[in-house]
Amino acid sequence: MKDVDTLTEIEAESFPPAEKATRESFEKRLAAFADCFLILEENGRAVGLIDGMVTNEPKIRDEMFSNAELHDPRGKWQSIFGLAVRPQDRKKGYASALLRSFIEKARQEGRAGVILTCKAELIDFYSRFGFVSSGVSASVHGGAVWYDMTLTFDRSAQAQN
Known part of the structure; x- marks a missing residue:
């Protein structure tokens, strides 16, 4: 909870008003799934964040953004609601570092993958990490057109490790 103001600032700097999470939304998310947030700091200053709930649903629904109670800590899929880096800190590899860390965290937790x-x-960016697009999403969050992306972990490779 001590990071809620920082999260709200980074989000506001990174997303249009209709798409950004509010302070109240972050408070609810942190209360329900604080362990599903990563904040990247450089020299003691927060430069970026990534967050999302865990679910058994293979695609994100708009209701998930506003209803933190839908988080299921035993779910198969780690979702990503937001990947944000302050504008002045972009093009330094921070978004990639956050994404790689979040993917690895989900893999270590035994999830089926990340959605x-x-x-x-941004489809090409996420594709570089193994995400596959399944086309236009049913989501109309913030009035934008979204694409569903899924990274499925190779369960047989996990079993061998």
Whole structure:
């Protein structure tokens, strides 16, 4: 909870008003799934964040953004609601570092994979990490057009490790 103001600031700097999570939303998310947040700091200053609930649903629904009670800590899928880096700190690899760490965390927790929605211009970015697009999402969050992306972990490789 001590990071709620920082999370709110980074989010506000990174997303349009209709898409950003509010302070109240972050408070509810932190109360329900604080362990599903990562904050990246550089020289003691927060530069980025990544967060999302765990669910058994293979795609993100708009209700998930506003209802933290839908978090299921035993769920198969780690979702990503937001990956945000302060504008002045972009193009330094911070988003990639956050994403890699979040993916590895989900893998270590035994999830089936990671799900997210993104805009068309970010499909290639997420594809570099193994995410596959399944087309236009049913989500209309913030009035934007979103694409469902899924990274499925190779369960047989996990069993061998």
